[in-house]
Each structure stands twice: as C-alpha cells, then as structure tokens.
Amino acid sequence: xxxPSSMDNIHDILxxxxxxxxxxxxxxxxxxxxxxxxxxxxxxxxxxxxxxxARSEGPSTLGADKNLKPNSSExxxxxxxxxxxxxxxxxxxxxxxxxxxxxxxxxxxxxLVKFLLAVDWQVADEVQEALALMRQWASVSTTDAxxxxxxxxxxPGVREHAVAVLRTAEDDEIVSYLLQLVQALRxxxxxxxxxxxxxxxxxxxxxxxxxxxxxxxxxxxxxxxLFGPQYAQIYDRFVNALLSEPxxxxxWD
Numbered sequence: 001x002x003x004p005s006s007m008d009n010i011h012d013i014l015x016x017x018x019x020x021x022x023x024x025x026x027x028x029x030x031x032x033x034x035x036x037x038x039x040x041x042x043x044x045x046x047x048x049x050x051x052x053x054a055r056s057e058g059p060s061t062l063g064a065d066k067n068l069k070p071n072s073s074e075x076x077x078x079x080x081x082x083x084x085x086x087x088x089x090x091x092x093x094x095x096x097x098x099x100x101x102x103x104x105x106x107x108x109x110x111x112l113v114k115f116l117l118a119v120d121w122q123v124a125d126e127v128q129e130a131l132a133l134m135r136q137w138a139s140v141s142t143t144d145a146x147x148x149x150x151x152x153x154x155x156p157g158v159r160e161h162a163v164a165v166l167r168t169a170e171d172d173e174i175v176s177y178l179l180q181l182v183q184a185l186r187x188x189x190x191x192x193x194x195x196x197x198x199x200x201x202x203x204x205x206x207x208x209x210x211x212x213x214x215x216x217x218x219x220x221x222x223x224x225x226l227f228g229p230q231y232a233q234i235y236d237r238f239v240n241a242l243l244s245e246p247x248x249x250x251x252w253d
Contacts, residue, residue: 066103074101082114086147090117102133109138113147121155131157142169146177149184149196159188163195171207178210182217186227191234201238205245214238 070078078101081094090098095118098105105111112134119130134157140148148162166174166181174181181200188194204211218238221231 065100068101069104070101078105078111082108082111084114086113086117086152090114094118106133106136107138109140109144112137112140113144116148116158117152127155131155134158134161139168140165142166142173142177146180146184149181149187151187154187154189156189160195163199166199171203171210174203175210175213178213179217182214182221185221185234186230188230191230194234197234197237201234201241204238205241211238211242 074097077097081090081098084090098111098115098118102115105115115137116130116134120126142165145162145165148158148165153159153162178200181196185191185194185197185200188196191197200214204214215235215238218231218235222228222235224231
C-alpha cells in the first residue's frame, strides 16, 4: 500500500467548519492546512490575573490614581489607543494604560467609549467606579451614545447613560440614526423595562415622521426568527402608546 501522505497524518486533528486557528504549510503536498485551536480567542486566565494584579485596585485603593498625569510618552500612547477603530480589540497593556490615567481623561468626550471598553465588568468595585466616572465624564456625541448601545455594553447603567445623551438630540438626528437604534434594541436584556425602547416610543409618538419610520423598522425586525418576539412586544407597546394619543387613530389610519 502507498505510504500515508502528510495530509493523512494530520487528518485526525483537523476539524470541520470555519474555525480560528493557525496555518501550516505541507511542503510535501504543497497544501495550506488550517489546524483548529479552540483556545484561540478565549480569555487567558493567567493574563486576567496579571491584569488585576497590575491594576492593584481594591475597595480601599479605588480612586488612588486621581492625581496621576501621563508623561509625554504615555500621552502619545493614549492618543494612539484612542485613534484605533472600535472594531480593534484593546490589548491588555492598552486597557491598563486607560485605566491608570482614567481621571486625566474626564474632559475628553471621545475617550469615554474606549475607557469603558477597558473596564473589567466582572469586578464589582471596578464597575462601581467606572459608572461613577462615566457620570462625571464630559458629554459625549450621539455617535458615541450609539456605540454604548452596541453588544459590547451589557451593563444597564451604561445603556441608560447612552439614552440620556440621546434625549438631548433633535428629532432629525434621531431619524438619521433610527435604524441603528432599532437594531440596538436586540441587546436590551429587559424589553419591558428598556430605557431605549421607552425613549424611541415616546419620541415616535411626538413626531409623525419618526413614528412612521419606527413602525416599518420594527415591522421588519419582527420577521427575525431569533429576535422577532422581542420586537413584536416593542411594536405592540408602540401601537398602544400611539393610539392613546389624541390624534393616534387618525395617524394609524
């Protein structure tokens, strides 16, 4: 029988489907082989522990970095991190840098989203301080508020803060972002008590153009096999709120 090829030798470690892994080149068979590594992309417990130790933040030392100011080199590093696209994951050193100099960035609105991405949301004391700092932060733009309603931020306090920013926006601006805002509803954990849903329904009942767009956007999302029931519930709330308005039935017709 023919000798097994290198492809046969590694067949048992290859996995079907599209997975993240390392690439190897089979020099004999001239094939590029993707070998699955299920650990790639997962959080490294050792790195997580090192991050917590590096921050050295406990209940008795929270706020200890209030007077820290970055030097010129650290300032350039922070600016570089802030310029990175939000789709680029923050490295451990970048998170450490943003957390260490968090107080020095309070007057920089564009730094809030990146700072919140650097927070360890599994550490209660850190979350408590992050939310307190968020409320002291310089007012952010509507675009940044939209980022805070993405799947990256599950904390209710962050999402409520984003909605508070949206309340200051004009109707025309809300209309321009309405599709993204409707899509952000799928990341709300409690549809019945969603500040975002309540905000959109209220503004839609006050502005007929916005209400018309909301009607159709919710109707389309209603067809989604996964999130459809959630959107159907919000749609019912919107219709009931609209019909309770003095001119609601006329608008509905």
